[in-house]
Amino acid sequence: MSRDYEGREIRQSVRIEGVLNGRSIASMQTPFMLTEADFMRLRGGPPITASISAGIVSAVVGFGIGLIPKLTPMLKGGEVQVSDPEGYTVLGGLIIATLIYLVGLAFPSDKGRVMKNIADHFVEEKPSIRILGEH
Template sequence: MSEEQNEYRGQEFNKPVYVNGNPETNPEITVARVPYLLERYDFDKISKGGGFWTNMANILLGGAIGLFVNMIAKLIGSKMDNSIVFENWEVYGFIIALLLMGLCYLIDYCVPNEKRRIKKKIKEHFEKS
């Protein structure tokens, strides 16, 4: 067995060294690069949903799904019972909802928003490091 060593100053180590006891009473973890200090405002913007246009597109997506289910149900019902009439406005409503939803997603993609600005800032921070 090797002799226990109490002093580790000025030495160069090429393999792990096991130290008996607590080498430090308040250890600190350090990172090789400067950490990104995330503010509460930035965290809220990143963790919460998108902006106005994203919310509008999601609402229209829900409407389009509802119109599609209704359209399919009426189509099946009209095949089973002649008194149920499948009308063109149902198809038009579904198509208009899809077009408006696509337009909202396009506007959201083109218009700058706070969430994308913060994500870009964080990405630039880590690219520099």
């Protein structure tokens, strides 16, 4: 039966009994040693710049909702009653929020460093197959 699979790529489990005669095959990989400090960094929330950016966007959206009554005459063919400073406030708020968010992405966070270390570990430490048991 084992000859049926010789030279073929197997993508699903195949049970073959009595081939290794008391031995086991194990897939092993060096574990990543996660410290408590690294764990706490991973549990942390989003970067402070993301929170500030979200707050600014929320304020701009709230301000924009307040402008809706000034936009409704436009639907009836009238003129928009939103002043230039009001439009600049919405546009400026969105630009500032975007810039703050992008600044946060430009600087690595503790969480990002830990995740990079974990990813690097698993790239460098490839799993290996070992035969265990009697010789």
